Amino acid sequence: MKIFLFGKLGELIGREVNFEPEPGTATISDVRQALARAHPAASDDLLSPRVRACVNDAMVSDRHPVAADDEIALLPPVSGG
Amino acid sequence: MADAVEARITDDALDPRAEFDAFLAALGGEGGVATFTGLARPSSIRGAAVERLFLDHHPVLTEQSVRQIAADARQRFGVSAVRVVHRIGEVGSGDAIVFVAAASAHRRAAFEAADYMMDRLKTQAVFWKREDTAIGSNWIEPTEADHADTQRWSD
Numbered sequence: 106m107k108i109f110l111f112g113k114l115g116e117l118i119g120r121e122v123n124f125e126p127e128p129g130t131a132t133i134s135d136v137r138q139a140l141a142r143a144h145p146a147a148s149d150d151l152l153s154p155r156v157r158a159c160v161n162d163a164m165v166s167d168r169h170p171v172a173a174d175d176e177i178a179l180l181p182p183v184s185g186g
Numbered sequence: 187m188a189d190a191v192e193a194r195i196t197d198d199a200l201d202p203r204a205e206f207d208a209f210l211a212a213l214g215g216e217g218g219v220a221t222f223t224g225l226a227r228p229s230s231i232r233g234a235a236v237e238r239l240f241l242d243h244h245p246v247l248t249e250q251s252v253r254q255i256a257a258d259a260r261q262r263f264g265v266s267a268v269r270v271v272h273r274i275g276e277v278g279s280g281d282a283i284v285f286v287a288a289a290s291a292h293r294r295a296a297f298e299a300a301d302y303m304m305d306r307l308k309t310q311a312v313f314w315k316r317e318d319t320a321i322g323s324n325w326i327e328p329t330e331a332d333h334a335d336t337q338r339w340s341d
Binding site for chain 1: 272
């Protein structure tokens, strides 16, 4: 699956990650935990409830199921203006 | 006639005078226009000189969020036209980063619509803002005051 990262997370991990989920990776929460294990420097942000997840451009909860061909985005807290 | 709701993001320089002129040119009989221009501040909250801002964005959600905020302002305050233009990418210190305008028959609705759009742009629009200073870079999150400002509009 493709994971797109923005803001601070994009800087820490890269803007786009091709991620091969381990067997048993069923939800957004599983993806976040696997990414956090792979990127310990970013694990606080990856696991923070303030970082929201999107699947195919729609906001989803951590319990949302994931499929191998999903495009997942992880969005840190936003600020414009 | 221009769209009553115009919302865009741009990685070109933002010229608030040109935006104001274009907004005015599309009006038809309104009694007033309120505008606000946000400029990239030259110093950080800790006092360090800011060399530039960098605004990261999402290819779909950023423009969608800006458009939604503009459309909500138009509907909520009954203003006849709104315009929001927001920079993405690198923004030099002192440069315009955001422009909002609202036009209405009477002034109060225009003031309120502009105020509302700015509060939501600070806290809900899908941008990630990094300040680059001589002593390092920081990703900026909304402050408690920003959240309190947005909260004023909750029903």
